[in-house]
Structure formats: C-alpha cells, structure tokens
Amino acid sequence: MAVLCLLCLLLVGCLSESQLVGAQLHDLTTLSAINEELGVPGWGANFSDYCSWPGISCGLNHSMVEKLDLSRHNLRGNLTLISELRALKRLDLSYNDFQGSIPSTFGNLSQLEFLDLSLNKFGGSLPPELGNLRNLRSLNLSNNLLVGEIPDEIQALEKLQDFQISSNRLNGTIPKWVGNLTNLRVFTAYENKLEGKIPDNLGSISELESLNLHSNQLEGPIPKSIFASGKLEFLVLTQNRLSGDIPEEMGNCSSLSSIRIGNNDLIGSIPHSIGNISGLTYFEADNNNLSGEIVPEFSKCSNLTL
Ligand SMILES: *[C@@H]1O[C@H](CO)[C@@H](O)[C@H](O)[C@H]1NC(C)=O
Ligand SMILES: *[C@@H]1O[C@H](CO)[C@@H](O)[C@H](O)[C@H]1NC(C)=O
Ligand SMILES: *[C@@H]1O[C@H](CO)[C@@H](O)[C@H](O)[C@H]1NC(C)=O
Ligand SMILES: *[C@@H]1O[C@H](CO)[C@@H](O)[C@H](O)[C@H]1NC(C)=O
Ligand SMILES: *[C@@H]1O[C@H](CO)[C@@H](O)[C@H](O)[C@H]1NC(C)=O
Ligand SMILES: *[C@@H]1O[C@H](CO)[C@@H](O)[C@H](O)[C@H]1NC(C)=O
Ligand SMILES: *[C@@H]1O[C@H](CO)[C@@H](O)[C@H](O)[C@H]1NC(C)=O
Ligand SMILES: *[C@@H]1O[C@H](CO)[C@@H](O)[C@H](O)[C@H]1NC(C)=O
Numbered sequence: 641m642a643v644l645c646l647l648c649l650l651l652v653g654c655l656s657e658s659q660l661v662g663a664q665l666h667d668l669t670t671l672s673a674i675n676e677e678l679g680v681p682g683w684g685a686n687f688s689d690y691c692s693w694p695g696i697s698c699g700l701n702h703s704m705v706e707k708l709d710l711s712r713h714n715l716r717g718n719l720t721l722i723s724e725l726r727a728l729k730r731l732d733l734s735y736n737d738f739q740g741s742i743p744s745t746f747g748n749l750s751q752l753e754f755l756d757l758s759l760n761k762f763g764g765s766l767p768p769e770l771g772n773l774r775n776l777r778s779l780n781l782s783n784n785l786l787v788g789e790i791p792d793e794i795q796a797l798e799k800l801q802d803f804q805i806s807s808n809r810l811n812g813t814i815p816k817w818v819g820n821l822t823n824l825r826v827f828t829a830y831e832n833k834l835e836g837k838i839p840d841n842l843g844s845i846s847e848l849e850s851l852n853l854h855s856n857q858l859e860g861p862i863p864k865s866i867f868a869s870g871k872l873e874f875l876v877l878t879q880n881r882l883s884g885d886i887p888e889e890m891g892n893c894s895s896l897s898s899i900r901i902g903n904n905d906l907i908g909s910i911p912h913s914i915g916n917i918s919g920l921t922y923f924e925a926d927n928n929n930l931s932g933e934i935v936p937e938f939s940k941c942s943n944l945t946l
C-alpha cells in the first residue's frame with residue numbers, strides 16, 4: 641500500500657500539467673484498489689498505462705475507463721469499488737464466482753448502458769438502485785441465486801432492450817409495467833418462482849422478439865394481445881400452469897418461428913390459424929389437455945418440427 645501511494649504521488653508529479661490528471665488518478669487508484677481486492681490476472685504490469693490492462697477500454701480522452709470486461713476469470717470479492725469508475729458504459733462481470741448482494745452503489749454508474757452479472761452466485765434481492773441506471777440498454781442477471789420480487793424501480797429503465805433475469809429464485813408476479821418498456825426486444829425470466837398471470841399488455845411492446853417465461857408458476861390464460869406484437873419470433877411458456885384455450889390470434893403473428901407451450905393446463909384444440917404462420921419451424925404443445933391434435937394447415941409450414 642505504501643509503495644502504491646508513493647507511485648501515485650510520483651504520477652501526480654509527472655502529469656501535473658495535464659487537466660485530466662484528477663480523473664486519471666481517480667480511476668488509477670480505484671483500479672489499483674480493485675486489483676488488490678480481486679487479483680485480476682495481468683493488471684498492474686504496466687502501472688503507467690492502465691488503459692492497456694486486460695479487459696479495460698478507456699474513452700476518447702484516454703483518461704477514464706468506459707468498458708470493463710472481467711468475464712470468465714473465476715473472480716470473487718467485494719465489487720463496491722467498481723462504482724467509483726464513473727465513466728463506465730459497459731460492465732461485464734459474467735462467468736465468475738461473485739457472491740453476496742449486488743452492490744446498491746452500482747446505481748451510481750449513471751453512464752452505464754450494458755450490465756452483465758450473469759453466471760455468478762449473486763444472492764439477496766435486486767437492489768432498487770438499479771432503477772437509477774437510466775441509460776441502461778441491456779441488463780443480464782441470469783443464472784444467479786437472486787430472491788424476492790422484481791423491484792418496481794426497474795420500470796424507470798425506459799431504454800432497456802434486453803432484460804434477462806432467468807434461472808434465479810425470483811418470486812412474486814411479472815409486473816404490469818414490463819409492458820411499458822417499449823424498447824424491449826428480449827425478455828427472459830424462465831426458471832424462477834414467478835406466479836400470477838402473464839401481463840396482458842406485453843403485446844404493446846412493438847419491438848419484442850423473444851419472450852421466454854418457462855418453468856415458473858404462471859397461471860391464467862395466454863394473453864391474446866401478445867400476438868399483436870409484430871416482431872415476436874420466440875415464444876416459450878413451457879412448464880407453467882397456464883389454462884384456457886390457445887388463442888386463435890396466435891395465427892396473426894406471422895413473425896413467429898418457435899412456439900413452446902407444453903406442460904401447462906391448456907384445453908381445446910390447436911387453432912387452424914397457426915397454419916398461416918409460414919415461418920414456423922418449431923411447435924411444441926405436449927402435456928396439455930388438447931384435443932383434435934393435428935391441424936391440416938400445418939402442411940403449409942414447410943420446415944415444421946412438431
Ligand atoms: C507502458 O505504457 C507506456 C504508455 O503507453 C508505453 O510507452 C510503455 O512502452 C509500456 N511499457 C511496457 C513495458 O509495456
Ligand atoms: C474528457 O475529459 C474531461 C475531463 O474529465 C471531460 O469533461 C470531457 O467530457 C471528456 N470528453 C470526452 C469526449 O469524453
Ligand atoms: C465492500 O467494500 C466497501 C468499501 O469499499 C464496504 O463499505 C462494504 O461494507 C464491503 N462489503 C462487504 C460485503 O464486505
Ligand atoms: C452511491 O450510491 C449509494 C447507494 O445507492 C449512495 O448512498 C451514495 O450516496 C452514492 N454515492 C455517490 C458518491 O453518489
Ligand atoms: C447477457 O445478456 C446480454 C443481452 O442479451 C448478452 O449480450 C450477453 O451475452 C448475455 N451474457 C451471457 C453470459 O450470456
Ligand atoms: C418472496 O420470497 C421472499 C423470501 O425470499 C418472501 O419473504 C416473500 O414473502 C416472497 N413473496 C411472495 C410474493 O411470495
Ligand atoms: C404504462 O404507461 C401508460 C401510459 O404512459 C400509463 O398510463 C400506465 O399507468 C403505465 N402502466 C404501468 C403499469 O405503469
Ligand atoms: C386476428 O385473428 C383473428 C382470427 O384469427 C381475426 O378475427 C382478427 O381480425 C385478427 N386481428 C388482427 C389484428 O389481425
């Protein structure tokens with residue numbers, strides 16, 4: 641630590657002409673402290689040029705860290721200090737061994753556009769402070785040990801395009817405000833303990849391409865409105881407690897290529913309108929209580945696997 645401080649002092653001396661020294665020194669001391677905590681392979685070798693350390697990209701200024709990719713390093717430790725890298729736009733901590741709660745101070749990273757914490761052992765509930773990340777376009781928290789409900793603060797993330805919270809232990813309902821995230825393209829919440837109905841306004845997300853909610857405890861009908869979404873390609877609702885008929889409107893959704901609704905409590909018959917989905921390549925509806933199984937219209941779907 642003493643050596644580190646001495647080096648910092650020397651650095652201040654060398655660069656004192658530069659107006660950027662404050663910002664640089666702040667990121668350098670932060671990165672040095674992060675390295676002391678996590679022990680990142682290859683960091684610190686060239687002390688004077690942290691922008692060249694593995695996984696780090698600096699901005700045009702060559703002063704502040706804008707991208708930090710520490711994925712796939714088996715790292716563990718306290719991540720709180722990362723919140724000091726105020727210019728961060730992209731933070732990838734996926735595929736490591738991080739444990740404990742997601743630091744609420746991550747909510748201070750106001751420039752952040754991409755946050756990937758997937759494939760770790762983060763526990764506890766989602767910090768509501770993540771709702772402060774107003775520039776966030778991609779949030780991936782999948783494959784962790786997160787519990788509790790999806791906090792309402794997340795609805796403030798209006799720019800969100802990818803929202804992945806699958807393979808956790810989240811409970812409560814899928815909030816109705818998800819249907820108000822109009823830029824959403826991908827929403828995956830499979831393998832959780834979510835209950836209640838699928839919000840009937842998801843169809844108002846005009847950009848939605850992929851909706852995967854399998855292996856939860858969702859009940860009630862498959863909302864007709866989902867099929868009003870003009871870009872939906874992948875619909876996976878397998879292994880829930882969904883009931884009622886398969887909506888005739890499914891056939892209106894010509895962009896669909898894969899439909900998986902098996903292992904539910906659906907009744908009635910497979911609607912004929914499905915024959916109108918010409919790009920359908922996968923349709924799975926087994927383990928329901930459907931009658932009149934095979935529809936002649938399926939013959940129109942050239943590449944279909946049943
Ligand atoms: C360390 O970085 C500086 C500045 O980019 C560069 O001039 C120097 O050659 C580097 N030294 C090593 C050992 O890579
Ligand atoms: C460059 O750094 C200065 C001082 O930190 C900052 O005010 C400015 O916005 C930065 N410019 C760019 C293009 O990042
Ligand atoms: C992580 O470090 C911060 C200070 O950097 C400290 O306030 C916090 O209590 C630490 N968290 C844990 C879980 O040790
Ligand atoms: C960072 O976030 C924490 C928790 O959300 C907050 O208490 C703290 O004041 C913030 N710090 C700064 C410097 O903004
Ligand atoms: C997490 O999700 C984002 C956005 O969909 C994606 O780019 C990223 O590759 C995912 N991470 C992993 C480890 O799959
Ligand atoms: C969700 O799980 C937490 C414990 O992890 C529990 O306290 C809470 O009551 C549960 N909420 C619902 C709606 O089941
Ligand atoms: C969704 O947005 C509409 C229009 O802005 C608003 O009236 C409605 O209350 C919002 N719904 C939720 C659940 O936030
Ligand atoms: C959806 O399909 C139904 C019957 O399959 C039809 O009556 C309705 O007009 C269609 N709606 C739209 C918006 O295309």
Ligand SMILES: *[C@@H]1O[C@H](CO)[C@@H](O)[C@H](O)[C@H]1NC(C)=O
Binds near residue numbers: 912913916
């Ligand atoms: C299939 O589409 C055609 C033309 O859009 C429409 O006339 C027909 O009613 C549809 N068939 C079904 C079963 O929805």
Ligand SMILES: *[C@@H]1O[C@H](CO)[C@@H](O)[C@H](O)[C@H]1NC(C)=O
Binds near residue numbers: 907
């Ligand atoms: C399946 O549906 C029929 C009516 O369509 C009903 O009589 C029967 O009880 C249902 N079976 C199960 C296992 O739900």
